[in-house]
Amino acid sequence: MNRRTTRRGLAAVSAVVVGSVLLAGCTEDVPQPQAGEPFDGPVLTEEQETKVLSAVSSTVQKADKKLDPAALKSRVTGPALEVRASQLDVAKSRDDSSLVTEIPDESQQLVIPTTSTWPRTSYSITVPTEDLETPRLVAFEQDSARAAYKMWSWVQLLPGVVMPAFADAGIGSEAVASDDDSLAATPADALNQYADVVTLGSEESSFAKGFDLPEEDLAARVQGDAKNVRSTPGFEDADGEFEAKFSARKDDIRSVRTADGGALVMGALDGRTTLTVEEEGEVPPFTETQKALLGDAGLTNELEVEYTDMVALYVPAKDSDEKIRPLGYSHVATAASN
Amino acid sequence: MLQRILGGVLVLLGLVAVALGVASATVWRDSDTVVATAEPVGDGTMVVTDPGVLGLVSGDVTVSAKGPEGQPVTLVVGRDVDVLGWIGKDPYSRVTGLEDWDTLGVEAGAAEETPKGEKDAEKSAAAPSGADPAGNDMWVAQTSDDGSATLRWSDRPGRWTLLAAGVGKDAQAPTLELTWPRTVTTPYLWPAVGAGAVLVVLGGLLFVLGTRRARSRRDDAPRRGTGAASPTGTAAEGPDAAAGDDAAPAGTNPFVPVGATAWSPASDTPSDTPSDGSDGSSDLEADAASDEDGPSGSGTAEVPMAGRLLRRSRRRSAAPQEPDAAAVPDAAPAGWAAPGADAAADPATAWSPAVAPVPAEAPADAPAPSAPEARPATGATPHLSRRELRAQEEARRAAEQGGVTRMLRAITGSIPAVRPQAPDAPAAPAQDHDLSTPAGRAAAWRATWGFGQTPGGGSAGPDDHRPTDGENR
Numbered sequence: 034m035n036r037r038t039t040r041r042g043l044a045a046v047s048a049v050v051v052g053s054v055l056l057a058g059c060t061e062d063v064p065q066p067q068a069g070e071p072f073d074g075p076v077l078t079e080e081q082e083t084k085v086l087s088a089v090s091s092t093v094q095k096a097d098k099k100l101d102p103a104a105l106k107s108r109v110t111g112p113a114l115e116v117r118a119s120q121l122d123v124a125k126s127r128d129d130s131s132l133v134t135e136i137p138d139e140s141q142q143l144v145i146p147t148t149s150t151w152p153r154t155s156y157s158i159t160v161p162t163e164d165l166e167t168p169r170l171v172a173f174e175q176d177s178a179r180a181a182y183k184m185w186s187w188v189q190l191l192p193g194v195v196m197p198a199f200a201d202a203g204i205g206s207e208a209v210a211s212d213d214d215s216l217a218a219t220p221a222d223a224l225n226q227y228a229d230v231v232t233l234g235s236e237e238s239s240f241a242k243g244f245d246l247p248e249e250d251l252a253a254r255v256q257g258d259a260k261n262v263r264s265t266p267g268f269e270d271a272d273g274e275f276e277a278k279f280s281a282r283k284d285d286i287r288s289v290r291t292a293d294g295g296a297l298v299m300g301a302l303d304g305r306t307t308l309t310v311e312e313e314g315e316v317p318p319f320t321e322t323q324k325a326l327l328g329d330a331g332l333t334n335e336l337e338v339e340y341t342d343m344v345a346l347y348v349p350a351k352d353s354d355e356k357i358r359p360l361g362y363s364h365v366a367t368a369a370s371n
Numbered sequence: 372m373l374q375r376i377l378g379g380v381l382v383l384l385g386l387v388a389v390a391l392g393v394a395s396a397t398v399w400r401d402s403d404t405v406v407a408t409a410e411p412v413g414d415g416t417m418v419v420t421d422p423g424v425l426g427l428v429s430g431d432v433t434v435s436a437k438g439p440e441g442q443p444v445t446l447v448v449g450r451d452v453d454v455l456g457w458i459g460k461d462p463y464s465r466v467t468g469l470e471d472w473d474t475l476g477v478e479a480g481a482a483e484e485t486p487k488g489e490k491d492a493e494k495s496a497a498a499p500s501g502a503d504p505a506g507n508d509m510w511v512a513q514t515s516d517d518g519s520a521t522l523r524w525s526d527r528p529g530r531w532t533l534l535a536a537g538v539g540k541d542a543q544a545p546t547l548e549l550t551w552p553r554t555v556t557t558p559y560l561w562p563a564v565g566a567g568a569v570l571v572v573l574g575g576l577l578f579v580l581g582t583r584r585a586r587s588r589r590d591d592a593p594r595r596g597t598g599a600a601s602p603t604g605t606a607a608e609g610p611d612a613a614a615g616d617d618a619a620p621a622g623t624n625p626f627v628p629v630g631a632t633a634w635s636p637a638s639d640t641p642s643d644t645p646s647d648g649s650d651g652s653s654d655l656e657a658d659a660a661s662d663e664d665g666p667s668g669s670g671t672a673e674v675p676m677a678g679r680l681l682r683r684s685r686r687r688s689a690a691p692q693e694p695d696a697a698a699v700p701d702a703a704p705a706g707w708a709a710p711g712a713d714a715a716a717d718p719a720t721a722w723s724p725a726v727a728p729v730p731a732e733a734p735a736d737a738p739a740p741s742a743p744e745a746r747p748a749t750g751a752t753p754h755l756s757r758r759e760l761r762a763q764e765e766a767r768r769a770a771e772q773g774g775v776t777r778m779l780r781a782i783t784g785s786i787p788a789v790r791p792q793a794p795d796a797p798a799a800p801a802q803d804h805d806l807s808t809p810a811g812r813a814a815a816w817r818a819t820w821g822f823g824q825t826p827g828g829g830s831a832g833p834d835d836h837r838p839t840d841g842e843n844r
Contacts, residue, residue: 063469066423069529072450077508085508149452175508178456182508 075145075205076153077182082143082202085173085182086157090138093117093184097133100125110174110183112285112301115341117184119367123325132322134363135162136169136187142196144289144297147205152176154185154208154287156297158196167192170345170361172287172299185287186299188345188361191247196360197347198292209288209296216348218243220288220298223348223357224281228302231255231279231342244357251344251362255279255304262308262319271310279304279342294350297360304340304364318369326369339368374581381574385567392563405551409475411544415462416501416537418544419480422451424466425533426526428551436535436545437519443538444545445505446522447513451530457504458534464544466533475549501542504534519545 077085092108102118109117117134124130137159144156152174159169167190174185190196200206211221218226226240234256235241246252255277262268262275285301308316316336318324323338343363349355405428411418418436425432425448438444449457463480470476505515511531514522515538524533537543805811816822 063471064427066421066427066468068422069531072452072529076450076453078511081508081511088508151456178453178459178509179502179504179507181506 072149073147073205075147075202076149077145077155079143079145079202082145082155082157082173083140085155086138086140086171089173089182089184090136093136096121097124097130100130108181108183110176111185112282112341112343113172113184113186115367116343116363116365119326119341120365123322126325126328127321134169134187134189134365135164135166136171136184137162141168142199143202144199144206145202146208146289148208151178151180153182154289155182156199156289156299158190167194167361170299174287186285186301186343188299188343188363190345190361191249191359194247194358194360197295197297199297200290200292207290209290209298211286211288213288213296215294215351216296217351217353217355217357218348220286220296220300220348221281221283223298223346224286224300224302224344227252227344227346227357227359228279228281231302231304232277244359245355246359250359251302251342251364252359254362254364259306268310271314273308273310273314275306275308277304277306279340288348291347293353295353295355296348298346298348300344300346302340302342302344304342306338306340308336308338310334316371320366322366323369326366327371330371333371335371337370338366340364341367372581372585374577375585376581378574378576378578378581381570381577383574385570385572385574387567388563388570389567392560392567395563396557396560400557401553401555403553403555405472405549405553407469407473407475407549409464409466409477409547409549411464411546412477413462413464413479415464415480416542416544417458417461417463417480418466418477418535418547419454419458419463420466420533420547420549421468422530422532424468424475425524425531425549427469427549428553430526431552432524432526433521433550434524434533434535435519435521435548435550437548438537438545439543440518442542443503443515443517444520445503445513445515445534445536445538446520447504447507447510447534447536448522448524448531449507449510449534451532453509454532454534457507457509461502466547475547501537501539503538504536505538 089108093105096102096104096109096117100121102121105114105117105121120133121130124133139160140157141160142158144158146153146155148154154172154174157171157173159171161168169187169189171187172185173182175182209216209220212219216223226238226243229240230238230244230246231252232238232255233241235244235246235252238252259275259277263273265273267273268275279302282301282303286298287300288296288298290296310316312334314334315332316334317332318327318336318338323336326338327336342365345360345362347355347358347360349357409418425434434446436444436446447454458480465478465480467476467478503515504510505513507513512522512524514520520535522533524531533547535545535547537545806815
């Protein structure tokens with residue numbers, strides 16, 4: 034009896050001891066941080082990108098309202114800044130902003146890169162404008178980590194153009210280097226070739242056969258303008274000479290992969306048209322923009338107009354049967370002199 | 372004694388276990404939140420958490436950053452590459468995780484090796500210190516305020532990183548405080564309380580058992596101990612002597628007169644029985660002895676059972692150790708030796724009539740020799756007489772009380788439970804039946820079960836009850 038109770042007592046004692054040890058052990062170990070999977074998706078969510086769009090849009094609208102090119106700088110950069118600033122200057126001098134390109138802030142498709150370094154470029158295809166102009170394809174760039182996304186370029190899509198398919202914004206699209214050789218032509222080459230086509234026209238350019246040129250393309254536009262100038266009454270009589278020269282900027286190339294392995298290439302072309310007539314002749318500016326750009330300067334027998342053209346091309350993958358297709362352009366005179 | 376100690380220890384342990392269990396769910400209960408702080412180290416105006424730190428304890432975290440008074444503080448959350456890209460080559464403090472539940476581990480952020488193509492790293496490095504990350508398009512959450520800022524963040528998949536920056540010229544890196552809610556469980560409460568309760572019950576049982584045994588032993592002890600001088604000692608042997616020694620010299624033995632002489636008429640040869648029946652009837656005797664105490668005292672049917680149980684356990688414990696003591700009658704005489712004196716002084720006591728049939732010579736003889744013996748006993752153990760007085764007083768009261776009260780008491784059984792020990796003596800003569808004869812056994816049986824007591828009990832009862840009570844107590 035006594036032995037049994039002793040044993041029972043011992044058991045109870047040990048139970049209590051174990052219990053208190055357990056109690057003491059309830060200070061659990063602190064958890065260790067578990068780093069999640071590295072990010073390989075889009076650098077921005079659609080929400081963020083939408084915010085970027087509206088931030089850019091509001092900045093641009095403010096600048097438009099004040100016709101103050103300086104106000105653009107916080108959200109506009111690259112060729113877009115040049116063109117927009119020029120447009121605002123022209124609008125200011127004309128006191129009419131009707132020629133300033135309207136860029137809707139509402140997007141119908143976002144193309145967001147997966148780049149983990151900088152610069153990063155995202156794209157947006159806007160809805161058609163209120164005047165039912167074709168949608169714009171806008172590129173936004175974040176130059177460095179501490180920089181904001183800024184509108185880098187925009188083009189008006191060609192009427193009836195078929196846009197290539199892009200990866201969903203939630204998945205993200207790979208940025209393509211300007212010398213990427215997985216394409217029918219590297220983005221840089223494609224732009225150079227296109228500049229040649231624009232300069233010479235589809236009939237004379239040796240690169241034209243690599244392009245699938247729609248009717249309302251930049252090349253057609255430039256060639257059409259040239260034809261118009263040349264067919265102006267008295268052009269021949271005045272010994273008129275018209276020359277247009279377009280070249281691609283080497284650094285202003287942004288490309289992003291499309292779903293079919295091709296690439297969307299956006300770039301800038303520097304254009305220059307020179308019109309000269311006989312010594313005694315005078316060359317008036319052909320457009321309101323040129324007129325505004327020219328300002329008060331007197332007319333001479335020479336008119337030189339500079340363009341900053343932003344273009345968008347679709348460059349198919351190397352083994353594709355497709356040709357390079359222009360998707361849109363923005364053809365804006367940014368300087369004129371005589 | 373060991374039992375009682377063990378019991379006490381068990382009860383104590385049980386209480387402690389219960390207290391621990393309760394404390395684990397109250398005082399020691401983990402806080403509902405985990406609050407950990409990070410002090411920035413080294414230069415720099417920025418503190419960055421490693422991926423995973425924000426969701427360390429739970430998905431929801433409240434981050435507050437405190438800088439010097441008036442210095443703007445900005446908190447942002449972004450992807451790790453974005454945050455580190457934003458920091459560039461600037462020095463910063465890196466929060467690596469929890470060091471303990473209150474402190475976050477902080478290291479000086481190593482200037483990351485510039486990844487290929489990160490042209491801007493140098494630009495970032497050239498940026499003035501105290502740059503404000505607020506407003507960058509990359510952040511998924513941000514907040515800024517003067518002095519201190521607070522940001523709530525619900526963790527989501529991916530390497531999300533918090534950047535806290537002191538903003539402005541000569542800015543200092545803020546101190547971070549991360550607060551997570553936590554679901555607190557009390558897994559030890561009920562097990563501990565349950566185990567504690569079991570321990571308490573076990574211990575209590577042990578203690579009670581131990582106490583009973585100890586008391587019963589103590590009850591024995593004083594009789595022998597106090598009586599060690601003479602009365603009890605002799606008394607202890609008394610019955611044996613009375614029974615075994617042919618009880619012939621009844622007249623000489625002070626104890627015999629009452630016990631033996633009283634009954635000698637009934638049993639012709641008391642001398643024969645003991646030798647034969649001493650062993651065989653010892654149990655019976657013990658039973659009778661015990662029962663005689665019990666039932667006669669209670670005057671009810673229930674008590675005998677208690678008495679029996681009690682007696683049995685007592686018998687069990689006592690038997691192996693002190694066979695002599697087992698025979699409770701030993702004790703009884705010691706008890707009644709004293710009352711005997713009183714009885715002599717107060718001839719009108721209830722039981723005297725019962726003894727009356729015994730030839731008057733016996734009392735006549737007895738008082739003289741017994742008195743000297745009894746006196747010392749009472750003197751030696753004054754409490755006995757006091758007890759007895761009390762008993763008498765109570766008996767008188769009980770007698771005065773109506774039958775209803777008594778019946779009530781009988782029903783509730785409260786009397787036996789509370790009655791103080793009373794003189795064993797009166798019972799002894801009445802019940803020291805000669806068990807060797809059927810009539811004696813029957814008498815004992817009747818006495819045990821309270822039959823035949825009631826009529827006489829009216830007069831003799833009160834005193835007769837006492838012994839039992841003493842046992843039952």
